[in-house]
Amino acid sequence: MKWISDTKIDHLRALASQPDLSVTKYTIVKELARGGMGTVYLAEDSELARQVAIKVLNPEVVDEDDRQRMLREAQVIARLEHPGIVPVHDVGVLDDGRIYYAMKYVRGRRLDEFVAQGDSINDRLRKFQAVCDAVAFAHSNGVVHRDLKPQNIMIGAFGEVLVLDWGVAKLIQGGGDPWTGRRGDAETGRTGDEDATVLSPRLPVSPSPGPPVSPSLSADGTIIGTLGYMAPEQARGETQLVDERSDVYSLGVILYFLLTKQPPKPRADDSHLRRPREFDSKITKQAEAVCLKAMSVDRSQRYERAIDLSADIGRLLDGEPVSAYREGVVDKLGRWLSKNRFLVLLVLTYLLMRIILLFTSGR
Amino acid sequence: MSRRNRVNDPDTDIGGPARKFPETNRSAIVAIRSEEPHVRQRAFGTILDSYWKPVYKYIRLKWNVDNEDAKDLTQDFFGNAFQKNYFADYDAAKASFQTFLRTCVDGFIANQRKSQQRLKRGGGLEHISLDFQGADNELAIHPPSPNLSPEQFFEREWVRNVFAVAVETLRKKCDDTNNQIRFHLFERYDLEESTEKVSYAALANEFGLTTTTVTNQLAAARREFRKIVLDKLRETTASDEEFQNQARDLLGVEVI
Numbered sequence: 080m081k082w083i084s085d086t087k088i089d090h091l092r093a094l095a096s097q098p099d100l101s102v103t104k105y106t107i108v109k110e111l112a113r114g115g116m117g118t119v120y121l122a123e124d125s126e127l128a129r130q131v132a133i134k135v136l137n138p139e140v141v142d143e144d145d146r147q148r149m150l151r152e153a154q155v156i157a158r159l160e161h162p163g164i165v166p167v168h169d170v171g172v173l174d175d176g177r178i179y180y181a182m183k184y185v186r187g188r189r190l191d192e193f194v195a196q197g198d199s200i201n202d203r204l205r206k207f208q209a210v211c212d213a214v215a216f217a218h219s220n221g222v223v224h225r226d227l228k229p230q231n232i233m234i235g236a237f238g239e240v241l242v243l244d245w246g247v248a249k250l251i252q253g254g255g256d257p258w259t260g261r262r263g264d265a266e267t268g269r270t271g272d273e274d275a276t277v278l279s280p281r282l283p284v285s286p287s288p289g290p291p292v293s294p295s296l297s298a299d300g301t302i303i304g305t306l307g308y309m310a311p312e313q314a315r316g317e318t319q320l321v322d323e324r325s326d327v328y329s330l331g332v333i334l335y336f337l338l339t340k341q342p343p344k345p346r347a348d349d350s351h352l353r354r355p356r357e358f359d360s361k362i363t364k365q366a367e368a369v370c371l372k373a374m375s376v377d378r379s380q381r382y383e384r385a386i387d388l389s390a391d392i393g394r395l396l397d398g399e400p401v402s403a404y405r406e407g408v409v410d411k412l413g414r415w416l417s418k419n420r421f422l423v424l425l426v427l428t429y430l431l432m433r434i435i436l437l438f439t440s441g442r
Numbered sequence: 443m444s445r446r447n448r449v450n451d452p453d454t455d456i457g458g459p460a461r462k463f464p465e466t467n468r469s470a471i472v473a474i475r476s477e478e479p480h481v482r483q484r485a486f487g488t489i490l491d492s493y494w495k496p497v498y499k500y501i502r503l504k505w506n507v508d509n510e511d512a513k514d515l516t517q518d519f520f521g522n523a524f525q526k527n528y529f530a531d532y533d534a535a536k537a538s539f540q541t542f543l544r545t546c547v548d549g550f551i552a553n554q555r556k557s558q559q560r561l562k563r564g565g566g567l568e569h570i571s572l573d574f575q576g577a578d579n580e581l582a583i584h585p586p587s588p589n590l591s592p593e594q595f596f597e598r599e600w601v602r603n604v605f606a607v608a609v610e611t612l613r614k615k616c617d618d619t620n621n622q623i624r625f626h627l628f629e630r631y632d633l634e635e636s637t638e639k640v641s642y643a644a645l646a647n648e649f650g651l652t653t654t655t656v657t658n659q660l661a662a663a664r665r666e667f668r669k670i671v672l673d674k675l676r677e678t679t680a681s682d683e684e685f686q687n688q689a690r691d692l693l694g695v696e697v698i
Contacts, residue, residue: 080606082580084635085598091605094632095668096693106661108642123657 098135102174105133105181113137116246117149121184124168131168135179146178153180155222156245163213165233165241185241190229190333194340200361203337204392209240211330211389217242218323218385223249225321227329228308229336251322307342308332311376324378327385331373334392338362338370365414366395368404471539471680475530486524488677491607494520496599497547498577504592505551513574519550534680538688544596601692608670609633615666623649627656628663 083091097107097120105122111132112119122133136149150170157167170180188196190210194203210232214224224245231244310328312320335343339358352374355367369391375381382388391401398418400406406414416423473485498516501507507515523529523546532542586595616625630645642660646653672689679685 080576080610081633082584083602083605083609083633084584087633087635088602088605090632091609091667092601092693094664095671097664097668099665099668100661101665106657107664108657123654125654125658128654 096138098138098173098177098179099175100133100173100179103171103179105131107133114246116145122181124181130184131181132165132184133179133181135173136177138175138177146176149178149180152246152248153178155248155250156180156182159217159220159222159245161213161216163209163240163242164217164245165243185233185235185243187233187235187239187241190232190234191336193234194229194337200338200366201396204366204396206234206240207330207334207337208389208392208396210242210333211385211392213240213242214326214330215385215389217245217248218326221250223251223321223323224326224329225249225313226308227326227333229333232333249321310378312378320378323384324381327373327381327383327388328375328378330385330388331370331375331381334370334373338366343374363395364410365401365404369395369401372403469680469685470677471529471532471534474527482527486529489529490520492603492674492678493543493600494572495577495603496596497543498572498574499581499586499599500544500592500596501547501551502581503586503595504548509574509578513572515551515554516572516574518554519547522550532680534684538684539678539680540597540600544593604671604674604692608667608674611670611674612663612667615670616663623651624659624663627659628667631660632664 093110097110100107100122104126105124108121108123108130110118111121115137117134117136119132119134122131123129124131134149136145153167153170156164157170160166165185166183168181168183170178172178190206193206210227214227217224222245224242225247226244227242231242233241233243235241308329310321310325313325313328332343335355338355339362341358343352352371355362355370356364369388372380373382373388382391387402391403393399394401398414400411400414404410470485470488473481474489476482476485494516497519498512501515502509502512505512505515528546529543532539536542537545590598612628613625616622627645627649630648631640631642634640640648642653642656645651646656649656651659671692675688675692676685679688
């Protein structure tokens with residue numbers, strides 16, 4: 080018998096723990112990611128001869144509630160038909176009772192990897208606007224993502240932007256269901272005390288003075304999401320307050336990351352947030368204002384909807400005034416000059432030539 | 443590993459003389475209590491397959507004995523265990539079988555030393571032929587980590603042995619069904635120690651197959667491997683609960 084190394088033991092252990100997909104048309108190629116509720120595998124679709132990503136409920140969470148949640152998650156994603164949301168192809172039940180669903184396998188880079196490659200601020204803003212649009216579409220369907228972060232956003236091979244991991248998404252009041260017309264407040268993902276996320280002691284940072292926001296489990300809810308990208312009300316476990324504006328907060332943190340290439344953190348001397356322009360003076364005041372408005376601790380001060388944030392990003396890209404920033408005369412002039420820099424250059428060149436001509440002809 | 447002289451029952455060898463694999467998943471820990479001698483012998487063979495090497499290495503590490511003494515002690519321990527039916531006393535409610543076995547080994551060696559019977563070891567016991575040379579080579583090439591206690595080392599070696607036996611069983615099963623290509627692919631992709639991971643496409647090219655065939659063959663091999671590992675666990679556990687616990691420990695997940 081051949082001796083098997085510790086590394087190979089770990090590999091074989093992972094292989095032996097893989098689900099049996101023989102009742103499906105899929106064959107596992109490798110594990111892609113493992114979460115608390117499910118594991119995502121790269122798999123081959125034998126009928127269509129293409130690769131897909133398959134999420135399978137973890138065997139340790141196989142009671143009826145878990146099955147229903149997983150099924151609901153697949154249904155939520157499936158109904159969000161948008162180019163910025165990864166499509167679900169198929170859902171089913173394995174022989175051992177576990178729910179699985181197959182979705183598009185996205186080849187590309189995560190947003191954090193994309194940022195590290197040094198594209199221009201405008202390129203990063205365009206990607207961010209696409210993220211906002213996908214989230215806005217979900218909001219219009221009554222779905223709040225609740226775990227938006229760069230690691231859950233993929234930039235595909237052709238520059239397409241896809242928002243992934245809707246596993247903790249929530250259906251909210253006020254969102255219309257385009258298929259059934261129903262409005263609901265049912266959680267689509269993990270919720271309730273049974274799914275309490277264990278929190279690390281990282282504090283969400285506050286862009287404005289105010290009481291420090293400390294993440295904790297509250298009596299009325301469960302903290303779901305990723306600290307650092309999570310809205311203060313979400314971090315406090317106030318689930319009844321979690322709505323579109325909570326996603327807007329997370330989008331604000333993502334924008335902060337895209338502008339500064341690092342997650343928000345307080346200054347060394349106090350708990351206040353370092354403003355984006357402290358990292359890079361090329362970031363405009365308008366862009367900073369959009370970012371800080373989205374990240375307001377007071378949810379009433381944030382953009383109400385992701386589509387409003389997207390609109391301000393569009394204005395930023397077009398050199399138009401943004402709703403988050405009240406411009407003075409100097410700002411208006413600066414923005415006008417920046418927007419019309421070729422015209423200004425042309426006029427300046429013309430004037431310079433006239434001066435030179437005047438000067439030389441006068442001799 | 444040759445076991446021709448082990449208990450005069452060729453069926454206790456892996457696969458038996460006809461290289462057929464046991465149809466039953468019945469627990470060897472339960473079967474060891476059988477009134478039928480041949481059932482007990484078969485069960486003992488199963489336990490021996492899974493544990494002799496971890497026990498041998500454990501004795502060398504924990505009791506700090508040379509290879510010759512360790513060989514004799516391993517032989518004597520299993521010989522006595524079979525003759526006196528030690529394993530029939532196992533109670534799954536009290537501990538895992540590994541822990542019980544390890545305690546038996548420690549007790550056996552302590553008694554041997556105390557009564558100095560180790561010098562007249564082997565008296566009246568059936569000689570069991572085991573591949574001690576192979577185990578010694580493994581110890582020489584892959585010495586135990588100083589960070590592991592003898593007990594942790596024993597657990598690790600048990601896991602290693604379960605997987606090694608499962609790999610060997612898979613190889614034989616593929617041979618028997620004339621599907622050697624399946625094992626060769628599994629061996630190349632999942633077992634080979636290499637810093638560079640070979641791709642499915644490269645394997646397809648190497649074996650003259652399509653990438654889809656490689657994917658399907660590897661998936662089938664892994665399914666079979668998982669089944670064999672679980673069968674091995676069922677054989678060496680006494681109850682469903684213990685089986686679930688072992689599967690959780692070994693595979694890191696619940697087995698449904």
